[in-house]
Amino acid sequence: MAVPKYYELFNPLLQALRELGGSASIPEQEEAVARLLSLSEDDVNEIHRGNRTKFGYKLGxxxxxxxxxxLLENSDRGVWALTEDGTSVDRVVPEEVVRMVQQQGRVAREELAEAEAEQETPEMVAELRWQDAALQALREMAPDAFERLCQRLLRESGFIQVEVTGRSGDGGIDGKGVVKLGGILSFHVSFQCKRYQGSxxxxxxxxxxxAMVGRADKGLFITTGTFTRDARAEAQRDGAPPLDMIDGDELVVMLKDLRLGIDVRSRTVEEVSVNREWFQKI
Known part of the structure; x- marks a missing residue:
């Protein structure tokens, strides 16, 4: 089936969160909702804009x-959870949700029309603009420069002895490093970093x-693109060494948090109010 409209995803999303214990990350939500709706790989991976899929966009x-x-709340760490009201609701009437949210003034009529036309609101455009710009900058980098950036990223994240190999015939291994936990346990990690446009x-x-089995304890795949649902399942397949994955959206957020190539400037907003009593007493 094709990806439903955003309002047709209300109930599948609520069901998915209940099955996931009341809270979930965005990738967990997408996996669960896609499974509930029996969406195909093509449905899930169809690109809407930049690195964002139509499915992820509508679920957003x-x-x-x-x-x-x-019915939902979210934390700064990107975890979404059912509120107290959300846990007590089995199903919602999509038209009622849209109508009530609109009537309460939380979403302007223009914003609703943009959503139904699959256009971003000004707020979403502002959020996506820097991410799209960062991804474009990454994709324009030379392959060896991107490998050095990943090396710097891992070092800034606590890895030591990070080396870029990038030798041809090395089975796709671009580098290796060591991550130390608690100053006691060390794990050797092989990583691959690819500037993909798609999935x-x-x-x-x-x-x-x-390529990495027998040569490292862990594997890490970094890409400017996305991972298909089958790729994520393969990375965690039972009986095989698990692999960690960083997609393009996660990569640019990491770069932003570490201030690597992404500048963040805080703005001070002045709040002004008029003290009418002061004027009356003067």
């Missing part, structure tokens, strides 16, 4: 409406795993 709108309706397939994950 579903989260926004359910949050404004009072990384499960085949690429299998090839990478085959």
């Amino acid at each position: 709108w579903a989260r926004t409406y359910l949050k404004r309706y009072g 990384v397939s499960s085949g690429a994950i299998r090839d990478f795993r085959g």
Whole structure:
């Protein structure tokens, strides 16, 4: 089936969160909702804009409406959870949610029309603009420069002895490093970093795993693109060494947090109010 409209995702999203224990990250939500709706790989991976899929975009709108309706809440760490009201609701009437949110003034009529036309609101455009710009800058980098950036990223994240190999015939391994936990336990990590425009397939994950088995304790795949649902499943397949994955959206957020190539300037907002009593007493 094709990806439903954003308001048709309200109930599948609520069901998915209940099945996931009342809270979930965005990737967990997407996986659960896609499974509930029996969406195909093509449905899930169809690109809407930049690095964002149509499915992820519409599910994002579903989260926004359910949050404004009072059924969802989210933390700064990107985890979404059912509110107390959300846990007590089995199903909602999508038209009622849209109507009530609009009537309460939480979403302007123009914003609703943009959502239905699959256009971003000014707020979403502002949020996506820097991410799209960062991804474009990454994709324009030379391959060896991107490998050095990943090396710097891992060092800033606490890795030591990070080396870029990038040798041809090395099975896709671009580098290696060591991560130390608590100053006691060390794990050797092989990483692959690829500037993909589209989605990384499960085949690429299998090839990478085959190259790093016996040479490292863990594997890390970094891409400017996305990972297909099958690729994510393959990375965590039972009986095989698990691989960690960083997609383009996660990569640019990490760069922003570490201030690597992304400048963040805080703005001070002046709040002004008029003291009418002061004028009356003067």
